[in-house]
Amino acid sequence: MKHINWDQIPYEQINPHFRRKLAWDGDVMIARTDVEGGYVVPLHSHPNEQVTWVMSGKWRFHLENKVVEVGPGEMIFIPKNVPHTVEAVETLVAYDIFTPPRKDWLEGDDAYLRES
Numbered sequence: 001m002k003h004i005n006w007d008q009i010p011y012e013q014i015n016p017h018f019r020r021k022l023a024w025d026g027d028v029m030i031a032r033t034d035v036e037g038g039y040v041v042p043l044h045s046h047p048n049e050q051v052t053w054v055m056s057g058k059w060r061f062h063l064e065n066k067v068v069e070v071g072p073g074e075m076i077f078i079p080k081n082v083p084h085t086v087e088a089v090e091t092l093v094a095y096d097i098f099t100p101p102r103k104d105w106l107e108g109d110d111a112y113l114r115e116s
Contacts, residue, residue, distance in 0.1 A: 006032065014113045017088075022105060029101035037091040042112045043083055048098040050078040057092025061085075070094075 002025040009021040017039035021032040029048075037057070052059065053075045061068045061076055063084035070076045078084060104110045 014110070015115075018113060020105075024101040024106070027100045029098045029105070031096040031098070031102075031105070033092075033094050033096060035088045035092050035094070037088050040087045041085060043085045044112045045081050045083045046098075046102060046104070047080050048100060048102055049080050051097040052076050052078070053095045053097070055093040055095065057094075058089040059092060059094060060087045060089050062087075 004023045006021060006023075009023060011019045011021055011034070013019045017036040018041075019034050023030050035057075052061075052070060054070050054072055056072050058069055058071045059076075061070065061078075061084055063078065063082055068076055069089065102110075108114075
């Protein structure tokens with residue numbers, strides 16, 4: 001068992017528009033992301049299943065030849081290895097849940113976010 005208090009986890013500023021907090025244990029990772037409106041996450045894919053749950057603001061996902069807007073109280077499930085890009089329609093707060101944990105995020109090897 002692992003007990004975590006979000007308030008005790010420092011933010012990691014990934015780029016001027018995107019910051020996050022990470023918590024993980026075993027096969028699950030949760031990331032709180034705070035993103036400025038207008039920011040676009042470049043096209044990428046990963047071997048992790050993903051759920052994104054929006055608390056405030058709005059994401060616009062582009063995947064599998066579809067565009068899906070996800071707003072407060074809504075979630076999107078993204079299968080592993082599916083290329084996608086996402087744009088912050090509005091400044092937002094969202095939680096990303098990954099299984100297994102994102103090794104690239106844990107090791108800081110997520111250049112597609114850091115170069116933005």
